[in-house]
Each structure stands twice: as structure tokens, then as C-alpha cells.
Amino acid sequence: MSIQEQLKQILAEAKWSQDDLAHRLDVAPKTLSFWITGKTEPRDKHLKRIQDIYFDIVGRTEVDRVYLDDLKKKAEATHLDLKELLNNEELLKIATLYLTYHTNNIEGSTMTIDDVATVLDDENAVIANKSYREQAEARNHRTAFLFLLDQLKIEGKNFKWSSGLILETHKRLMNSLLDDAGNYRKYGVRVLGSSIARANHISVPQKIDDLVAYMNTPTDDIIERLAKTHAIFELIHPFGDGNGRTGRLIMFTQAMQYGIVPPLVLKERKRAYYKYLENADKTENYDLLSMFIAESVLSTDKLLR
Structure with missing residues (x-):
């Protein structure tokens, strides 16, 4: 799943506004909007944070013992x-x-x-x-x-x-x-x-x-x-x-x-x-x-x- 799809699914499942998610990612709402539309790509530290939030909201399929x-x-x-x-x-x-x-x-x-x-x-x-x-x-x-x-x-x-x-x-x-x-x-x-x-x-x-x-x-x-x-x-x-x-x-x-x-x-x-x-x-x-x-x-x- 692409980062754009992950971001959209987070917003849909958590019922957050883009401002809410931007706040949690500690970025400007405009930056998040660019990520969602694919105009720019998040850097590594933000990729990790997006994936962590995604798994928190959507759920994992396995857990390390x-x-x-x-x-x-x-x-x-x-x-x-x-x-x-x-x-x-x-x-x-x-x-x-x-x-x-x-x-x-x-x-x-x-x-x-x-x-x-x-x-x-x-x-x-x-x-x-x-x-x-x-x-x-x-x-x-x-x-x-x-x-x-x-x-x-x-x-x-x-x-x-x-x-x-x-x-x-x-x-x-x-x-x-x-x-x-x-x-x-x-x-x-x-x-x-x-x-x-x-x-x-x-x-x-x-x-x-x-x-x-x-x-x-x-x-x-x-x-x-x-x-x-x-x-x-x-x-x-x-x-x-x-x-x-x-x-x-x-x-x-x-x-x-x-x-x-x-x-x-x-x-x-x-x-x-x-x-x-x-x-x-x-x-x-x-x-x-x-x-x-x-x-x-x-x-x-x-x-x-």
C-alpha cells in the first residue's frame, strides 16, 4: 500500500481532519496535503511515524513475542x-x-x-x-x-x-x-x-x-x-x-x-x-x-x- 493510500485510510478510519493528522505528524497541513496528493514524499522519519499511526489505527497481522x-x-x-x-x-x-x-x-x-x-x-x-x-x-x-x-x-x-x-x-x-x-x-x-x-x-x-x-x-x-x-x-x-x-x-x-x-x-x-x-x-x-x-x-x- 502506498503512503498516499495509508494516509487516506488513516483519515477515513480515525475520522480525523487533515489538520488533526498533520498535528500528530508534527507537520504543516499544507505539507500533509502534498503527501496525500503525491506532490511530495515524506522523509524517512515521517514515513516511520505514518506507518506507526497506520498500524495503530488499522491494526497489525502479527506481533513480535x-x-x-x-x-x-x-x-x-x-x-x-x-x-x-x-x-x-x-x-x-x-x-x-x-x-x-x-x-x-x-x-x-x-x-x-x-x-x-x-x-x-x-x-x-x-x-x-x-x-x-x-x-x-x-x-x-x-x-x-x-x-x-x-x-x-x-x-x-x-x-x-x-x-x-x-x-x-x-x-x-x-x-x-x-x-x-x-x-x-x-x-x-x-x-x-x-x-x-x-x-x-x-x-x-x-x-x-x-x-x-x-x-x-x-x-x-x-x-x-x-x-x-x-x-x-x-x-x-x-x-x-x-x-x-x-x-x-x-x-x-x-x-x-x-x-x-x-x-x-x-x-x-x-x-x-x-x-x-x-x-x-x-x-x-x-x-x-x-x-x-x-x-x-x-x-x-x-x-x-
């Missing part, structure tokens, strides 16, 4: 204590805002980060050019997120995952948006753009129980635990709607449970994220998804610090 192990060590060396998060009002506000904004945008919300901040800051605020559903999704997501953190705080070291906890999380997330919020689906589903079949609805309760049992076992590989849990949960697809958001909330809380900085899945990386999930579901190899989660932990650490 040494690189992955080093990345996982760095991610697992981060630290965010639950008390620190809950006792720091500004830190909690930022974490809630960015998690809510990105996770809902991945699912198609058109709300800007300022829109999300407005509805989270004021329960009575109504944004005229945004749907009721989008605004309710933002408030519901915060409710579900704080519910999980509260459960983690109450139980402390005795915290255990359960199917009931997952159902209660989904109930809060999809309150007033889904008739069967907080209940497993009783029908088949297909995921748009995926060729992989989801679990038969009859088997969902048992599969979730099996997953919960796995989540509650000790591990020496936190990043792979997050990756495998997330991939299996999304493959089961236990609910009629809200599976992605519930799964990302579980992953965030799992990270907090282990005391590391939680991974924030950025909306700009949606293409890579789905690619790695699909790969994990097809191959039962979690290396690429683990790489993505470790990278997301490190990017969240930069954001929060």
Missing part, C-alpha cells in the same frame, strides 16, 4: 489504586468522561466529548441536536461504571465476579433503552461485519458461569487475562444490545481489581480493536488483542497522569 512481553511488563508495571481514583474527584471525572465518550462513540454515538461532559455534569441538561437515546446512554454508562467501582470498593480483597454482577451492570447500562435490560437474550444474534457465530441463547447462562469461574482464578499474566476474558465475553454475546459496552466496563474494572491502569479503547482505534477481537475469536490466540490492551493501558496512563 519479545516486543509483546516487554509491552505487557510495562503495562502491568502501571499503578492505579481504587482509593486513589475514588478519592480524587478530578481524576474520577476525567476517567468517567473519557471512558463514556469513547465507548459510546465506538457503538455509533455522535456526541462530542463536550456533549458528554454537559449531560454528565447536569442531570437536567438537554442537548437539542442529539437524540434522547444518546444522552441516556451517556448517563447510564456513568451509572453502570460507578456501580462496578462501588462493588469493588465494598468487597475489597474479597471481590469476586459473578453472573449476577454482570447482569446488574447491564441492567444499569441499558435502563430504559432495552426492554430486557439485565436479562440474557432469548434469541439468536449476528454481529454486523463478523463471520463468527455467537453462542446459542440456550447456552448463554452456562457459558457466562464458566467465564466467571475463569475470571476468579489467580493469574500471573494480567494482560492476557483481560484479553481472553474480553474476547470470550464478546463471543458469547449474552445480551440483545450493550455487549461491547458491558465488556469494556468489565475489562476496566478487572484492571482496577489488579491495581493497574485500566485500558481505554479509543474510538479512533475501533478498526484495529475489532480486527484483534475477530482474530482472537477465530484462532483462540490472544497475542494481538493482548498487545492492543497493553498499548491501551499505557495510553490511558499518559492521559490520566
Whole structure:
């Protein structure tokens, strides 16, 4: 793929303007425009940066084991204590805002980060050019997120995952948006753009129980635990709607449970994220998804610090 094609695909997938991408490449917008049209070619240092951004956005097909192990060590060396998060009002506000904004945008919300901040800051605020559903999704997501953190705080070291906890999380997330919020689906589903079949609805309760049992076992590989849990949960697809958001909330809380900085899945990386999930579901190899989660932990650490 030519550099021109890579640049165009970055813009299309990340939904950035040329000014946004130029800023990330530390070049003038006019220079970027010349690269896109083929009037000039980037120098080596910019070629490397373009390819790095391209793989971040579109995704890789393989990962070097040494690189992955080093990345996982760095991610697992981060630290965010639950008390620190809950006792720091500004830190909690930022974490809630960015998690809510990105996770809902991945699912198609058109709300800007300022829109999300407005509805989270004021329960009575109504944004005229945004749907009721989008605004309710933002408030519901915060409710579900704080519910999980509260459960983690109450139980402390005795915290255990359960199917009931997952159902209660989904109930809060999809309150007033889904008739069967907080209940497993009783029908088949297909995921748009995926060729992989989801679990038969009859088997969902048992599969979730099996997953919960796995989540509650000790591990020496936190990043792979997050990756495998997330991939299996999304493959089961236990609910009629809200599976992605519930799964990302579980992953965030799992990270907090282990005391590391939680991974924030950025909306700009949606293409890579789905690619790695699909790969994990097809191959039962979690290396690429683990790489993505470790990278997301490190990017969240930069954001929060």
C-alpha cells in the first residue's frame, strides 16, 4: 500500500481532519496535503511515524513475542489504586468522561466529548441536536461504571465476579433503552461485519458461569487475562444490545481489581480493536488483542497522569 493510500485510510478510519493528522505528524497541513496528493514524499522519519499511526489505527497481522512481553511488563508495571481514583474527584471525572465518550462513540454515538461532559455534569441538561437515546446512554454508562467501582470498593480483597454482577451492570447500562435490560437474550444474534457465530441463547447462562469461574482464578499474566476474558465475553454475546459496552466496563474494572491502569479503547482505534477481537475469536490466540490492551493501558496512563 502506498503512503498516499495509508494516509487516506488513516483519515477515513480515525475520522480525523487533515489538520488533526498533520498535528500528530508534527507537520504543516499544507505539507500533509502534498503527501496525500503525491506532490511530495515524506522523509524517512515521517514515513516511520505514518506507518506507526497506520498500524495503530488499522491494526497489525502479527506481533513480535519479545516486543509483546516487554509491552505487557510495562503495562502491568502501571499503578492505579481504587482509593486513589475514588478519592480524587478530578481524576474520577476525567476517567468517567473519557471512558463514556469513547465507548459510546465506538457503538455509533455522535456526541462530542463536550456533549458528554454537559449531560454528565447536569442531570437536567438537554442537548437539542442529539437524540434522547444518546444522552441516556451517556448517563447510564456513568451509572453502570460507578456501580462496578462501588462493588469493588465494598468487597475489597474479597471481590469476586459473578453472573449476577454482570447482569446488574447491564441492567444499569441499558435502563430504559432495552426492554430486557439485565436479562440474557432469548434469541439468536449476528454481529454486523463478523463471520463468527455467537453462542446459542440456550447456552448463554452456562457459558457466562464458566467465564466467571475463569475470571476468579489467580493469574500471573494480567494482560492476557483481560484479553481472553474480553474476547470470550464478546463471543458469547449474552445480551440483545450493550455487549461491547458491558465488556469494556468489565475489562476496566478487572484492571482496577489488579491495581493497574485500566485500558481505554479509543474510538479512533475501533478498526484495529475489532480486527484483534475477530482474530482472537477465530484462532483462540490472544497475542494481538493482548498487545492492543497493553498499548491501551499505557495510553490511558499518559492521559490520566
